[in-house]
Amino acid sequence: MPRKRFQCYPDLTAFTSFLDEHGGIITPEVLAKAIRKHRGNSGYNLKLCERYEVLEEGVPIFRRKPRFADDNGTQLNNRLNNDFFSEIIDFKTGYFAGSPVTYAYSQTKESESATGSSAETEEAAKAVTDFTVHANMYDVDMQCVKYAAICGYGARLFYIDPEKRENVMSIYPYQAILLSDTDEIYNPKYGIRYWKVRDMDNSILCKAEFYNSEVKISFSGSSFGNMQETGRIAHGFHMCPLQGIPNNSELVGDAENVLSLIDAYDRCMSDCSNEVENFAQSYMVFENVQIDDPTIQAAQASGSFHFWNGAGEGKIYYLTKDINDTFLQNYADRLEKNIFHRSKTPDLSSEAFGTASGISLKFKLTELETKCGMLEAKMSAAGMYMFRLLSQSWKERLKITVIPEQCCMSFSRNFPLDELSEAQAVQAMVNAGLPKRVAFENGFSFIDDIDYVMDLAAKEEDGVVSLYQTGREQ
Incomplete structure (x- = not known):
């Protein structure tokens, strides 16, 4: 079923204003109100995650009852799940985040001037690289993209790990509330994370954490409406460390507009299975x-x-049995075609993809690229917030200067490689007078770190020149 109005992400600007007026500290009563206002969105997002996990609670066809309830359980009731939902999510996640996002620090004269010197620029670049490796940003980005595609937004939490280093983890979106002045959850002012756990006696215990720009306040209680503060510590940053990653401005998942089509396909296949088994053919x-x-x-x-x-x-x-198999097949084919088309997901089983390659294949992915472009814009904005947060921590811990505006994010699609066409295009760009760096960066889709490639090319060129000069001297 589609979202109802109360299941959309709520307007929480009133809570942001209230917290600003009260020193950025939340009370258990205000916390309970914020959670209650977010529960509609949280519950719907939880159902979407359960559907992705193929749990009985999340897939409607698994809960389908026989047509006649008083048949004493003798009526056939096959419940076949054709998991288009997960296919839509996994396809976008693999296409967009299957190739790691490249994080780097600019190595231009402008960045050196802004950072201080060449040596300080190298230190800043090392800090960025070390963080992406230490925090395993490839996995975090993949999880955030997956949950953004499922629920409309993902979330990540920055923290100081036991090694006293900056780290980040993905958070379930149905557990995260982001409070912002601008209605953009990637630029939060306050954050709330809430969830349920079970104690040793299997009793439910409700927990919550509130984040402002300086501290984390922990809460616990028997219910979200009856919580007490249990602790307050500095989280180590000077900005809210809980951040949202929007899938789009509407915070809507990729498969939400075709849920009714998927359910209709499941019912059709289940009914056909019932008909085949009922008294045999x-x-x-x-x-x-x-x-x-x-x-x-x-x-x-x-x-x-x-x-x-x-x-x-x-x-x-x-x-x-006189079964109109032509009608049923055409009906199923129309549903399947509409599911892929309306969700902007390519159907790789189509014959059109078997013969397409190069530019023609990219044109067939235009609708998917539209979705990915929206997410890329949001992730770029979220990345700027992330570098602002990290740069302040690095300044205190490592005593180095990192300019957030000089931190770069490069996105590349997990697209089938066409090395011959790319090599010819790069050669044409070089022959036209473009610098090799520009030609390599824009022509070769498999290059993730252009600085590393250019360094290798420079070293090889220096080695060849040195060998040539030595031979001539002899």
Whole structure:
């Protein structure tokens, strides 16, 4: 079922204003109100995650009841789940985040001037690289993209790990509330994370954490409406460390607009399965003939019946089901086509993809690129917030200067490589007068770190020149 109004991400600007007026500290009563206002969105997002996990609670066809409830359980009720939902999510996640996002620090004269010196620029670049490796940003980005595609937004939490280093983890979106002045959850002012756990006696315990620009306040209680503060510590940053990653401005998941089509396909396939199994494909009719069980058993062994009817009106024949398989196949095909088209997901089983390559294949992915472009814009904005947060921590911990505006994010699609076409295009760009760095960065899709490639090229060129000069001197 589509979202209802109360299941959309709520307007929480009133809570932001209230917290600003009260020193950025939340009370248990205000916390309970914020959670209650977010519960509609949280519950719907939880159902979407359960559907992705293929749990009985999340997939509607698994909860389908027989047409007649008073049949004492004898009516067939096949429940077939054709998991288009996960296919839509996994396809976008693999296409957009299958190739790691490249994080780097600019190595231009402008960045050196802003950072201080060449040595300080190298230190800043090392800090960025070390963080992406230490925090395993590839995995975090993949999880955030997946949950953004499922629920409309993902969330991540920055923290100081036991090694006293900056780290980050992905958070379930149905557990995260982001409070902002600008209605953009990637630029939060305050954050709330809430969830349920079970204690040793299997009793439910509700927990919550509130984040402002300086501290984390922990809460606990028997319910979200009855919580008490249990602790308050500095989280180590000077900005809210809980951040949202929007899928789009509407905070809507990629498969939400085709949920009814997917459910219709599941019902169609389940009903067809019921029809196939119900009394098999055909059954035998004895017209004006009395047949007992021993006779039927003998016929099953011999393959024939022998009977005598003086009136001459007895008949034995098969009654086969008259199923309009053409209508059912066309109906299923239309549903499947609409599911892929309306969700902007390529159907790789289509014959069109079997013969397409290069530019023609990219044109067939235009609709998917539209979705990915929206997410890329949001992730770029979220990345700027992340570098602002990290740069302040690095300044205190490492005593280095990192300019957030000089931190770069490069996105590349997990697209089938066409090395020959790319090499010819790069050669043409170089021959046209473009610098090799520009040609390599824009022509080769498999290059993730252009600085590393250019360094290798420079070293090889220096080695060749040195060898040539040495040979001439001899």
